[in-house]
Amino acid sequence: MAHAKDLRFDSKCVHSGISDYEFGPVVPPIYQTSTFKFESAEHGAALFKGEAEGYIYTRMKNPTVEAMENAIAELEGGHKSLGCASGMAAISTAFVALLQSGDHVVCSKSVYGPTLTVLETVMSKFGVEATFVNSDIEEEVKAAMKPNTKIVYIETPANPMISISDLEAMAEIAHKQGALLVVDNTFMSPALQQPFKFGADVVVHSMTKYLNGHADVVAGIIVVKDEEMYLKMRKVLNQLGGVIDPFNSFLVHRGLKTLDVRMKKHTENAIEVAEFLENHPKVKWVRYPGLKSHPGYETGLKQHTAHGGMISFELKGGFDAGKIVMDSVKLCILAVSLGGVETLIQHPASMTHLSMGAAARASAGITEGLVRLSVGIENIKDIIADLDQALSTIPS
Numbered sequence: 088m089a090h091a092k093d094l095r096f097d098s099k100c101v102h103s104g105i106s107d108y109e110f111g112p113v114v115p116p117i118y119q120t121s122t123f124k125f126e127s128a129e130h131g132a133a134l135f136k137g138e139a140e141g142y143i144y145t146r147m148k149n150p151t152v153e154a155m156e157n158a159i160a161e162l163e164g165g166h167k168s169l170g171c172a173s174g175m176a177a178i179s180t181a182f183v184a185l186l187q188s189g190d191h192v193v194c195s196k197s198v199y200g201p202t203l204t205v206l207e208t209v210m211s212k213f214g215v216e217a218t219f220v221n222s223d224i225e226e227e228v229k230a231a232m233k234p235n236t237k238i239v240y241i242e243t244p245a246n247p248m249i250s251i252s253d254l255e256a257m258a259e260i261a262h263k264q265g266a267l268l269v270v271d272n273t274f275m276s277p278a279l280q281q282p283f284k285f286g287a288d289v290v291v292h293s294m295t296k297y298l299n300g301h302a303d304v305v306a307g308i309i310v311v312k313d314e315e316m317y318l319k320m321r322k323v324l325n326q327l328g329g330v331i332d333p334f335n336s337f338l339v340h341r342g343l344k345t346l347d348v349r350m351k352k353h354t355e356n357a358i359e360v361a362e363f364l365e366n367h368p369k370v371k372w373v374r375y376p377g378l379k380s381h382p383g384y385e386t387g388l389k390q391h392t393a394h395g396g397m398i399s400f401e402l403k404g405g406f407d408a409g410k411i412v413m414d415s416v417k418l419c420i421l422a423v424s425l426g427g428v429e430t431l432i433q434h435p436a437s438m439t440h441l442s443m444g445a446a447a448r449a450s451a452g453i454t455e456g457l458v459r460l461s462v463g464i465e466n467i468k469d470i471i472a473d474l475d476q477a478l479s480t481i482p483s
């Protein structure tokens with residue numbers, strides 16, 4: 088078989104990370120073992136000294152995990168990757184590996200909530216300072232840079248407004264200051280956007296979402312560009328211990344095989360849903376990177392090859408209308424998370440962000456009628472029919 092490196096992206100999804108195993112299985116076996124037998128005292132010593140290739144202990148290295156890691160590095164166009172127990176394990180491990188006391192981080196305001204909290208409440212305990220900016224406004228990012236800024240951290244597209252930040256511009260600003268650009272690529276996946284091409288230094292993912300794609304795994308990954316960075320990250324991950332396990336690695340690797348077809352179908356469906364919503368009388372506005380009305384539409388076209396499956400929209404009826412729609416959907420599943428084959432719907436004001444209170448929500452841009460949709464791969468007519476009937480239950 089051709090080496091996966093020489094293949095086109097959709098072929099890579101199927102073949103990356105697959106090597107030869109005993110008995111000739113077509114997919115990597117699940118090496119569900121915590122530890123590995125040494126052939127002799129000398130062999131054990133050689134493994135520990137790094138003079139022999141092989142496996143010692145699953146927290147350090149495991150063949151099933153390694154197969155999945157190789158596949159993702161290949162798909163992202165990175166050097167190597169490190170499988171983690173969750174997206175947050177990947178993000179926090181990267182922070183610990185890259186930062187030290189006295190360092191400063193410029194972070195987008197619209198990153199995943201717990202990422203912001205880790206910077207504000209955990210990294211701050213160790214003397215790391217963070218400034219939060221609107222990373223879709225380049226001037227704000229430039230103005231926040233300090234001589235001790237070591238990381239510019241962004242997501243694009245990002246919640247809650249599916250906002251788009253310019254990857255190339257972010258890399259330029261970071262590098263001018265000697266800082267690294269770290270990108271959370273969860274919303275797009277490498278099928279639609281490969282941040283290394285635009286100058287990113289580290290890419291992280293919640294594999295819980297599109298990479299696995301089937302809402303049955305919590306996992307994360309860090310992808311790096313060179314061996315030096317890899318060794319630095321590996322050492323910290325091995326020591327902190329937030330590694331992925333063999334079974335979840337197997338499931339993610341299986342999910343990757345359909346990544347390209349899934350992302351195409353998510354996008355195909357989402358554009359139709361976005362247009363349907365934009366023309367609906369009960370909807371105030373829609374944010375989807377594939378709509379010309381999106382302020383980041385042009386920037387998006389430079390860096391992603393399709394617009395993905397995430398949509399935000401605002402109901403004219405506000406908070407009450409949001410609750411009514413949540414209780415009326417039949418096909419769309421009322422749940423947090425995203426990136427699975429099933430369409431998920433969520434109303435932040437009455438769910439994830441309820442305890443914040445209306446005032447704090449307003450300042451965080453969580454409006455009262457905001458609905459978040461992760462468009463699945465069901466038949467588009469069924470998705471639209473369900474949203475249509477749910478919207479029709481809002482009293483006019």
Ligand SMILES: *Cc1c(COP(=O)(O)O)cnc(C)c1O
Pocket residue numbers: 173174175176199242271273274292293294295296305306307
């Ligand atoms: C879900 C998510 C995370 C966190 O991932 P977990 O696997 O839940 O720990 C980080 N970033 C983004 C963009 C996410 O959507």
